Amino acid sequence: MSNIDWIVLFGTLISIVAYGVWKSRDTKDMDGYLRGGSDVKWWAIGLSIMATQASAITFLSTPGQAFNDGMGFIQFYFGLPIAMIIIAVFFLPIYYKLKVYTAYEYLETRFDMKTRMLAAFIFLIQRGLGAGITIYAPSIILSSLLGWDLKITNVLIGVLVIIYTVSGGTKAVTQTQKTQMAVMMGGMIIAGILVITSLPTGVGFGDALNVAGKMGKLNVVDFSFDLKNRYSFWSGMTGAVFLFLSYFGTDQSQVQRYLSGKSLSESRLGLMMNGLLKVPMQFIILFIGVMVFVYYQYNQPPVFFNDTVKEQVYSTDYADDFRGLESEYTSIFDEKLDAVNQLNAAMKTDDPQEIEQAQALVNSIQAQSDEIRNEAKAIIEEAVPGAEINDKDYIFMTFVMNVLPVGIVGLLFAVIFSAAMSSTSSELNALGGTTTIDFYKRRVKQDGDDLHYLKSSKLFTLAWGILAIIVASTLSLFENLIQAVNLIGSLFYPTVLGIFIVAFFFKSIKSNAVFIGAIMSQIAIIVIHYLNVEGIAGVFTMGFLWYNALGCILVVLFSFIIKGLRDK
The missing domain is CATH 1.20.1730.10 (Sodium/glucose cotransporter)
Structure with missing residues (x-):
């Protein structure tokens, strides 16, 4: 900061x-x-x-x-x-x-x-x-x-x-x-x-x-x-x-x-x-x-939002596997960005069939992205035993x-x-x-004055x-x-x-x-x-x-x- x-x-x-x-x-x-x-x-x-x-x-x-x-x-x-x-x-x-x-x-x-x-x-x-x-x-x-x-x-x-x-x-x-x-x-x-x-x-x-x-x-x-x-x-x-x-x-x-x-x-x-x-x-x-x-959806997110844990993975034997997933995640993001732009364009045409196709494509690619994130978490679990693999709580502040x-x-x-x-x-x-x-x-002292209980509190x-x-x-x-x-x-x-x-x-x-x-x-x-x-x-x-x-x-x-x- x-x-x-x-x-x-x-x-x-x-x-x-x-x-x-x-x-x-x-x-x-x-x-x-x-x-x-x-x-x-x-x-x-x-x-x-x-x-x-x-x-x-x-x-x-x-x-x-x-x-x-x-x-x-x-x-x-x-x-x-x-x-x-x-x-x-x-x-x-x-x-x-x-x-x-x-x-x-x-x-x-x-x-x-x-x-x-x-x-x-x-x-x-x-x-x-x-x-x-x-x-x-x-x-x-x-x-x-x-x-x-x-x-x-x-x-x-x-x-x-x-x-x-x-x-x-x-x-x-x-x-x-x-x-x-x-x-x-x-x-x-x-x-x-x-x-x-x-x-x-x-x-x-x-x-x-x-x-x-x-x-x-x-x-x-x-x-x-x-x-x-x-x-x-x-x-x-x-x-x-x-x-x-x-x-x-x-x-x-x-x-x-x-x-x-x-x-x-x-x-x-x-x-x-x-x-x-x-x-x-x-x-x-x-x-x-x-x-x-x-x-x-428009800006490349990290495959895992906790940078501290990621740095620990980079120093292990699993570093190359993790970086490979990061590269794959980036490639899929580029595909999804195109699909999201297609969805926006389809929404402007107000064509239900075109919108449905674009929506299906976006969600399909999002499912692939989620799977890669899960694979990354599995690697983290292997590379850094005991590390927290749930990164929900880091998303907003990241x-x-x-x-x-x-x-x-x-x-x-x-x-x-x-x-x-x-x-x-x-x-x-x-x-x-x-x-x-x-x-x-x-139960302990029933006869204390107000000042005594104030201090006790x-x-x-x-x-x-x-x-x-x-x-x-x-x-x-x-x-x-x-x-x-x-x-x-x-x-x-x-x-x-x-x-x-x-x-x-x-x-x-x-x-x-x-x-x-x-x-x-x-x-x-x-x-x-x-x-x-x-x-x-x-x-x-x-x-x-x-x-x-x-x-x-x-x-x-x-x-x-x-x-x-x-x-x-």
Whole structure:
């Protein structure tokens, strides 16, 4: 990167940290630290909720997801508005009525302490892993692109977040997230405009849409019903609804965002804002990925997008084989470029037969290109054992570094760092608060004063921050980073949501029944996932988003069965 890019990057990051520390300098009690003083306006709540969910993984992985698989991932968010309405109607009034610091306090009122502890413990496990991933995910990409050591990148992101989160708590998180959202969305919109203007002369926006559509990248909705399909209309309107109910309704990193609102109405408006704007936001990010795909139909892409791994291959005995594939990939690209130009010309004639022939030719050559990419990945796997052969998460930032102008490159890196900081700060804030309120204050020291618990919250937040850095330094890449986050959530969220669903809607079920039912459900989901991974699940084979519905239903079902057995 140029000196200007470095200035833009670090200037943005330092300004965000300083702003967070300054705006929360007067936080001196637990209410201010964990609920931000309960005076946050609805639009700030909405931005904070969006920023918490919009991690660096969103901006790294989502364009790559669209580059490879098209716009279908947007279906994952179709159920979000429904979930927001349910939470606003049923969850929020109870939280506000009880004036809780954490969502899990309610469970002790409804059931007992052990059920509260179980839900809080599952949250700590799931979100503790999640905090490590939200640091690690951008770190591994950024360290490769910038040539930094991975541990240094982990520590840099972690320390920046720890500084203002420990200092100001919820208020610092909320204040910085307003700035971070402006940086994130401003940077991505600029990137989207520049992707389109980077297309060759004579290739307009309409031409780009035609190419993307004919190559299958604009297929937004899939109505086919298949449990193995991760992203379809049905998984988005069922499994994803349960996931969003769990995440926004029971995950303290989100609950803490809207508990800081001035009133119940303000918090509801913040949730509705998130429900209305999140889908368009994800659509824009996915669409940018599709436009990057179109850009690379006119400009030679690399056969593999992770340059660091490629350099390792060049120093092995497989170098000649890999370079041979690169040469073949270039030759096929020249053929495909001619075919794409033919497709554009055919679209202008409006002749269905000519368009169909041109489309078939383009997609046939694209299939050959994809096969060569797969062969290149196979060589990488042989040449560099243990190397990550999935390069989806490198596609967008490779485009940024190679194509976009000076200054914008630094801004886009600032977007990734800002996103990592925004989501991680919410997680650490929630982890520290939950540890203090649900465990330390409830079980260890019940007679401390407000100042004592304030200091304890800061120490626990610091401890979780250090642990997140350690976890980030020991992780390995999943198939795709954004899928990794959704998978971890789908394994643990359903149990917690099931407990809350029983608490809200099935008053006859008592603590012991739901406690045992929750444990049984959690074990069942882990077993089913293991069988799926091993390929021996049989009739239970399903995409992981379906775990969210299944796990929640199992908690309710098991609770009723246990209640029935105990009543006999």
